[in-house]
Amino acid sequence: MVAGKYGKEYYLKMVHELRFPQELWRELGARSLFGFLVDKELGGYGGGLPEFVEATRMLSYSAATLAYVFVAQNLVSRMVAKNGDSEQLQSLLPKLMVGDVRVAMGLAEDAAGSDALGVSTSAERVSEGYRLTGRKDYVTEAAHVDAIIIVAKTRGDVRAKSLSAFLVPSSHPGLSFTETHKMGLDFLTLYSVGIDATVDSKALLGVEHEAWGYLSETFALDRVALAAMLNGVSARLLEEACGYARMRVVFGRPIGANQGVQFPLARAHTELLASQALVDSVAKQQSTASQSFAADSAAAFYHSAHSAYEAADVALQVKGAKGYIEGFEEACFRDIRYYRIGPLSEELSLATIARRGLHLPS
Secondary structure: OHHHHOOHHHHHHHHHHOOOOHHHHHHHHHOOHHHOOOOHHHOOOOOOHHHHHHHHHHHHHHHHHHHHHHHHHHHHHHHHHHHOOHHHHHHHHHHHHOOOOOEEEEOOOOOOOOOHHHOOOEEEEEOOEEEEEEEEEEEEOOOOOOEEEEEEEOOOOOOHHHEEEEEEEOOOOOEEEEEEOOOOOOOOOEEEEEEEEEEOHHHEEOOOOEHHHHHHHHHHHHHHHHHHHHHHHHHHHHHHHHHHHHHOEEOOEEHHHOHHHHHHHHHHHHHHHHHHHHHHHHHOOOOOOOHHHHHHHHHHHHHHHHHHHHHHHHHHHHHOHHHHOOOHHHHHHHHHHHOOOOOOOHHHHHHHHHHHHOOOOO
């Protein structure tokens, strides 16, 4: 199994070396596992969301948040498989599924915040195709990937159908990169991307003006998969903490014999079980483009982010100074903290649940 070869030591090596997990990436690609959600007719694995959730959980239990690269590339492959034209399906999709091409998502803009429809990057039709102008922020690995999906307005209003997506090579003239330093996820770099570029019409992914439909579905899937990733990390943290609590002897007895240690671990374990059950339930839904799926995926992500944060905090506390110094608990704690902020903040998660799940007014 891929997961068994890339464990805690490999994760920490990537964190300490500030390095992308290239070895893990190559092995996943060699097994065509970046086509997990792509239909067999297109050369993919043909897996469903429940199987993808379980695979993500297994990988993250072993390799912690390195599983992010598995999630992100698979969702790009699925997006291209569902929305690409014949040329993109024939030339790009096979390379995505084996990891020969890496693609980043360029949606977020600092000024727009969580308002994805409020982006200011624009795409204007010109004789050569489209002229893209604007700026994207918080783009993962932007300067190191082969291409970026740049989401831009193709109409002046903020309606959902005003957005289009373009596959732009990262080496394309008119793109500039500024690295942003961050708190965690040290194995991934983060960039702001300046955009003043003209692209061919063939760069368009899907139908002009209609990108928000498939992007919103992709983001909902992303939340479920990342929730499963957080489940896997939580399970590993709690297992390590319980093992330490059984063996660490203070004042003549294991610290795990004290209720002050038992109860926080028991609470975190219970929250993890609840989170796993919620994620599994959401993953079994038939329609991934419905309002209910959007709300339920937000709920799964919200709960998993909170339960993972609790697990990381408890694990660090149980290990005391050993947890606080540079190491597994410390690195996971920093990584997990991000997921209460993005890719969907906990506030926006709750708003999505309220409006799309409970049908409360906006």
